[in-house]
Amino acid sequence: MKKTWYAYPYLVWMTIFIVVPLFLLLFYTFTATTEEGIRFTLQHIKRVCEPIYLMVLLRSILLALICTVVCLLIGYPVALILANKEYSQNKVLALLFVIPMWINFLVRTYAWMSLLGKNGLIDMVMDFLRLPPVQLLYTDHAVVLGMVYNFLPFMVLPIYSVLAKMDKSIIEAAEDLGADYITVLKRIIIPLSLPGVISGITMVFMPAVTTFIISRLLGGGQYILIGNLIEQQFIVVGDWNFGSAISFVLTVIILISMGIMRKYDREYEGGAIW
Amino acid sequence: MVEEPIIRLVNVSKNYDGTEALKDINLCIRKNEFLTLLGPSGCGKTTTLRIIAGFERPDSGAVFFEGKDITNLPPYKRKVNTVFQRYALFPHMNVAENIAFGLKIKKLDKKTIERKVAEVLELVNLKGFEKRSVDSLSGGQQQRVAIARALVNEPEVLLLDEPLGALDLKLRKSMQIELKRIQKMLGITFVYVTHDQEEALTMSDTIVVMKDGTIQQIGTPEMIYNEPKNAFVADFIGESNIIPGRMLKDNLVYFAGHEFECVDSGFERNEEVDVVIRPEDIKLVPVGEGMLQGEVESVTFKGVHYEMIVRSEGINWMIHSTLMEPVGSRIGLRILPHDIHIMKKAAVK
Numbered sequence: 036m037k038k039t040w041y042a043y044p045y046l047v048w049m050t051i052f053i054v055v056p057l058f059l060l061l062f063y064t065f066t067a068t069t070e071e072g073i074r075f076t077l078q079h080i081k082r083v084c085e086p087i088y089l090m091v092l093l094r095s096i097l098l099a100l101i102c103t104v105v106c107l108l109i110g111y112p113v114a115l116i117l118a119n120k121e122y123s124q125n126k127v128l129a130l131l132f133v134i135p136m137w138i139n140f141l142v143r144t145y146a147w148m149s150l151l152g153k154n155g156l157i158d159m160v161m162d163f164l165r166l167p168p169v170q171l172l173y174t175d176h177a178v179v180l181g182m183v184y185n186f187l188p189f190m191v192l193p194i195y196s197v198l199a200k201m202d203k204s205i206i207e208a209a210e211d212l213g214a215d216y217i218t219v220l221k222r223i224i225i226p227l228s229l230p231g232v233i234s235g236i237t238m239v240f241m242p243a244v245t246t247f248i249i250s251r252l253l254g255g256g257q258y259i260l261i262g263n264l265i266e267q268q269f270i271v272v273g274d275w276n277f278g279s280a281i282s283f284v285l286t287v288i289i290l291i292s293m294g295i296m297r298k299y300d301r302e303y304e305g306g307a308i309w
Numbered sequence: 310m311v312e313e314p315i316i317r318l319v320n321v322s323k324n325y326d327g328t329e330a331l332k333d334i335n336l337c338i339r340k341n342e343f344l345t346l347l348g349p350s351g352c353g354k355t356t357t358l359r360i361i362a363g364f365e366r367p368d369s370g371a372v373f374f375e376g377k378d379i380t381n382l383p384p385y386k387r388k389v390n391t392v393f394q395r396y397a398l399f400p401h402m403n404v405a406e407n408i409a410f411g412l413k414i415k416k417l418d419k420k421t422i423e424r425k426v427a428e429v430l431e432l433v434n435l436k437g438f439e440k441r442s443v444d445s446l447s448g449g450q451q452q453r454v455a456i457a458r459a460l461v462n463e464p465e466v467l468l469l470d471e472p473l474g475a476l477d478l479k480l481r482k483s484m485q486i487e488l489k490r491i492q493k494m495l496g497i498t499f500v501y502v503t504h505d506q507e508e509a510l511t512m513s514d515t516i517v518v519m520k521d522g523t524i525q526q527i528g529t530p531e532m533i534y535n536e537p538k539n540a541f542v543a544d545f546i547g548e549s550n551i552i553p554g555r556m557l558k559d560n561l562v563y564f565a566g567h568e569f570e571c572v573d574s575g576f577e578r579n580e581e582v583d584v585v586i587r588p589e590d591i592k593l594v595p596v597g598e599g600m601l602q603g604e605v606e607s608v609t610f611k612g613v614h615y616e617m618i619v620r621s622e623g624i625n626w627m628i629h630s631t632l633m634e635p636v637g638s639r640i641g642l643r644i645l646p647h648d649i650h651i652m653k654k655a656a657v658k
């Protein structure tokens with residue numbers, strides 16, 4: 036593509052908000068300030084590799100993976116239904132899905148707190164059914180639930196847009212050749228929608244692995260994920276070097292997983308472009 | 310002897326929110342025939358095909374296959390296969406996988422599938438293309454793969470929706486011949502959709518001329534061409550001069566300011582009619598010899614013949630002739646009685 040002058044504001048924007056922060060991140064990660072001045076060091080990275088921090092990192096990745104899988108299991112059928120001509124003709128279903136997204140993220144998460152909390156709606160229902168109350172708030176379940184609820188649209192939308200763009204005559208051709216719906220789904224729809232699935236996975240996994248608000252609100256004050264750890268270092272402890280080092284490690288992990296995804300995606304490129 | 314038609318449409322109607330795509334269609338398709346649905350764009354050809362394939366349900370009426378009602382049978386249970394207008398090949402599979410799709414669903418063993426794929430590729434002149442990806446193929450080759458993918462299932466009926474529409478003229482001509490050869494060789498019933506009258510005339514055993522969701526005429530290419538049932542069919546099948554006229558009595562018609570002998574009868578006295586005359590049926594003669602005379606307004610060379618517009622009696626006559634008369638010259642026109650086709654006026658809507 037030809038570079039033209041009207042791309043300059045974008046370049047300036049990119050420089051200020053992406054390139055400069057990245058250099059700052061690298062700077063803080065690999066330097067230490069001593070009496071003699073600023074010098075290169077790997078001590079912060081080494082500290083990230085201590086078991087206590089690694090455990091937090093692993094737990095964050097595990098929860099984000101669970102969240103991604105659940106989002107995929109719920110999101111794919113939802114995208115299928117939304118992309119189906121008969122259902123999408125009445126807009127109610129799409130609206131039901133979209134309206135919650137218009138509400139502020141924090142408000143939605145607070146709403147879950149009151150649903151899950153003591154004397155919340157769920158406790159009331161359990162009480163009504165003469166069942167013992169369940170402690171959901173401040174558990175892993177609540178955190179995963181909050182993540183799934185907030186990030187589900189990021190899974191649904193890319194899959195939906197691939198499905199909606201899919202050439203209907205390809206599906207008809209498969210039916211014409213004797214494939215029932217399950218076969219069409221397995222052999223045609225799912226393989227052709229993989230690019231959407233992959234970008235959905237990426238778009239859910241990344242915010243899920245870095246979240247700190249959902250884990251704080253639904254996991255409670257003691258609940259530490261990698262996002263909370265980073266936030267703590269910058270805001271509470273004030274150790275910008277260590278905070279940067281954790282961010283750096285996390286960024287590397289995300290970049291690697293994105294690279295793997297992209298490679299996988301490219302193998303299916305024939306399905307993405309036609 | 311009455312032979313059971315392989316497909317029968319009975320009083321089939323179809324509405325798409327408001328548009329009447331098909332109005333009360335009745336159609337019999339005989340086994341092993343090459344039947345063409347012919348008509349201008351939007352007349353309901355694709356809809357008819359989709360109802361036979363099972364992708365659309367008729368709002369009313371029924372579809373029979375070998376005498377059994379299949380109106381509500383889903384597409385994957387029907388013994389017909391379709392070649393789609395835009396090929397609809399599976400983009401994530403190579404040529405062989407595309408063709409094998411139907412066979413794998415039937416759970417044939419690997420050896421048989423391989424053999425059948427190779428056979429059908431040979432049939433459509435694509436030997437050795439097994440491993441090619443479909444988007445590396447030209448339009449004509451993709452078309453052949455689409456045909457092979459349908460044929461390999463040995464359907465009783467093959468439905469083709471303007472399969473040659475996207476190809477250039479030369480390729481289209483050779484594919485027409487190839488399709489006809491395949492149809493003869495395999496003895497499969499073809500239901501073929503086109504808006505190209507020439508294609509329909511060269512390939513078909515039976516032509517169904519459609520307009521605005523109704524069938525105008527069903528017949529052999531010769532019948533449709535020589536005895537069009539109404540002015541629309543006459544005009545659509547080849548070019549025609551269509552002139553308003555009046556039937557004076559049996560075998561005598563008045564048009565263009567003269568009385569002409571003709572061979573049609575059975576009309577009311579003084580009934581208003583359409584007179585249809587083919588451009589090649591008007592003979593150029595010296596002035597004074599024919600019934601009409603006029604002045605040549607334009608001449609176009611068309612390869613085999615000249616197309617001339619001659620103005621006479623306030624009408625522009627289109628004439629095809631291998632002889633050329635220069636623009637501006639005065640000539641006589643002769644029309645023989647059996648070349649005058651009288652049609653009932655189309656019902657005014």
Ligand SMILES: Nc1ncnc2c1ncn2[C@@H]1O[C@H](COP(=O)(O)OP(=O)(O)O)[C@@H](O)[C@H]1O
Nearest residue numbers: 325328329330349350351352353354355356357
């Ligand atoms: N899915 C559809 N929704 C609404 N209208 C349709 C649909 N398919 C066809 N039609 C309408 O039905 C009529 C017949 O269409 P079609 O069978 O595709 O014609 P043809 O194939 O002869 O060009 C047209 O007026 C077309 O606009």
Ligand SMILES: [Mg+2]
Nearest residue numbers: 351354355356
């Ligand atoms: Mg059509």
